Amino acid sequence: MNKSELIDALAARTELSKATCAKALDAVIDTIVETVAEGETVTLVGFGSFRASGRAAREGKNPKTGAKIMIPQTTVPKFAAGAGFKAKVAGKDE
Template identity: 80%
Template sequence: MNKSEMIDAIAERSELSKAGSAKALDAIIETIVETVAKGESVTLVGFGSFKASSRAAREGKNPKTGDKIQIPETVVPKFAAGATFKARVSGKE
């Protein structure tokens, strides 16, 4: 499912127009991104949680030349699925 299909599905399930659904989806995504970028977490009970996670510096290998390279420390977004989401996907609900 891509973004436009998601907007169609939201409009179908709610009483929002497609334009309203698009604005709502954009607002949700932007709020999650801004919050996680600030280092805070976003938890949607039953769905999951988004948070920033630190990835330590490490030594890697250039796949083209085989030379060793230093990969710097970085912060990456992480998503952990909630129990309800996991159960629904696995068919155990």
């Protein structure tokens, strides 16, 4: 499912216009991205948590030449699925 298909599904479930659903989805995504970028965690109970996580510097290889390179430390977004989401995917939700 891509973003436009998700907007179509939201519009069908909520009986709101596609334009309204698109604005709402964009606002939710923007808010999550901005909040996590500030170092805070966003928790949606039953769905999951979004957070920023540090990745240490490490040694890697250039795939073309095989030469060793240093990969600098960085901060990356992480998502951890909630219990309800995990149960539904596993088919255990009743």
